[in-house]
Amino acid sequence: MRIAVAGNPNVGKTTLFNALTGRRQEVANWPGTTVDYVTGRVPALAGEPLELIDLPGTYALEAYSQEERVTRNFLLHEPHDAVIVVVDASRLERNLYLALELIELTPRLVLALNMMDAAERDGLRIDAKAMSELLGVPVVPTVASRGTGLRELIAAARVAAHRRDLPVAAAAVPYPEEVRRDLIAPIAARLSALPGLRHPPGWTALQLLQGERDIAAALAVLPQGKSALALARDLLAGWGEPRRADGTAPALALAEQPDVAGHQEELGLVLADSRYDFIAKILKASVRRRLRWRRDPTERLDGLLLHPFLGYLFMGAIFALGFWLAFVASAPLSGHIDRLLVAMGGATARWLAGAGAPAFLRSLLLSGIFPGVGAVLSFVPYMAVFFAVYEVLQDSGYMARASLLVDRFMQLIGLHGKGFFALVSAYGCNVPALTATRVMENPRDRLLANLVIPFIPCNARLGVMAVMTAAFFPGAAGALAMIGLIALSLLVLTLVTALYRHTLLPSEPAPLVLELPRYHWPSWRTVALAVWHRVWLFLSRIWWFLIWATIAIWALTYFPLGQPIDHSYAALLGRWLTGLAGRHFGFDWRLMIAILFGFVAKETTLSTLGVLYGSGSGYVSLAHALTHALTPLVAFTYLVVYMLYVPCLSTVVQMRRESGAWSWAALGAGVNVAVAFGAGFLVERIGIWLGFAP
């Protein structure tokens, strides 16, 4: 038995889902989209086993974002036995809108009146029975975060799954008599005679009247479906026109252009109006409000967190703490993993040597496979902490506030306010930042953010940049060089965004339509499970690429057998790249190879440079070797290129995933490389013109 969990965003769907399914969950990707969804099993003591689906949050059945489209498609086309609609009991008026839409669609539905604790704190007393009678479906009060009412909810869903009557449909909401008589009833009558109709006739009639294209398209292929479509059109065209004396609608003169679209919109208003009137009636019958003098804690907090001045300070502090946790505090963990792998690699190699294995096998393990595994695993600590921070900010309700604070400023660079967190977090790591762009509803805004995020230097790049600037520009000059580089990356980001906006993605950022949910304490279980899903999805996608890439690097530097490194295939490749591009920048083959190999994982750049410049390991010796080999201008040019070109393999794989196509990932990477070398070229010319030695 399959039961879908639907509802507005932030009402506790996932909390409820987790409380019911525990760890018996699976994440999957919705075919043809970048939307992930989670299914889980509810342990059944008696009766049929249950499968729950945690659908993306939606405000209405009509889809506005890709996530909402997934929910719509599931509810309309995927087989399921019942729907649990979760509503926030303390925000009922708006929440019931979706519930009414779904009740019109299916009678096999249970309303979970969640967040009863918050409603009680607000002084609301809700009579679930009275509400249930008016709605015609079971209403179960729950507190998902405490597990209250869940058993009753599941029991009610089981019963609902066996309901076979038609939905009360258009009858549930008392639409105006003339709408029912003149529009809904005739179309529903014609539809109910249609064989193969998949949804209730009354509901389908309403969809046709509101011009829902996918429903109309599905009907058009049914025998006689076209006649229902034509009827809907004619009725709409004549709707609201003055009636003849005998009460029938006037025949339209053929030459007259009936204003179907105009009538559709007008009808949309009438329908929404009747729904909210009905909701008001339900609330009047089922909710008692005791007056509370205590000020709403959300309002009090927002007084600070959305304050025109303090709000930005708090945001700075909150984000700083979050990113510090994710990218600084978690760093020792990455270090431990690294050391563990090196130790394991060493032990394995010694063991192989003892067993008489050939040298190349030992080298493959030590320099190919273990570093590959290490590159994969070193992502784990900061990904885990990052997603925990992200989830806490999101579930607590703070993220919406941050988007609100920065939207105006994000618009200045052509991006959407909701993308701010992703953008800032990209300074930590681009890969999870790409995932964080999902908060934006509009696919174009999201794609744009995906394409420009790689221009933001991440932790790994900043680390390399810091080491090299410190070596080449001692003292205050180093800080200046660093600030210059970061300012340059912001400038490039703005320019490239404008470029995309004026060419491939011509549009304004989508309207900011943001609900500011009340603040909640996040539940640790929801956070932990979300982190687990995200990290797992990332690892399962990336490990294959990374391991092959490190093996390829190993092979390039190891072969031909017995040659020193400057005669390896890597050196050959590096010299070819220098001839191709590097020489215009003063880069030698070693720098080109470091750029190329840095593509696999930026963290390895310093060690690659160490090997290539024969400096051994250690910062001091590397800095020494580099300052002898390069002029400051070449080094700075190198840093510009290094900062701006494709961040790493993982970013490209992730970008493919978030954009849904390799072509976008390839385009993004191509633009990255072109812009990086272009900027490098400019910087070098300007440097020479200013009198620096090339």
Place this chain on the structure above:
Amino acid sequence: MAHSLRLSDLPDATRAEVREIHGHPMFRSRMLALGITPRSPIRVLRRMPMGGPIEIEVRGTRLALRLSDAGRITVTVRA
């Protein structure tokens, strides 16, 4: 006397009623789903600095809209 103005021009904390919603059909139907329908009571809670979005309260929930989008919604204030 009732007079009508754009939601973006509505002074903070003044109680008003939604009159009309203009703009793209998608935008309009989303506003309906979010509870911004003709006759619904509405008020502006706060504004972000430098012409940023406004926070409004409508039907017991709080929403944020950009000024340009709020300009597509007209409201009436009863004096």
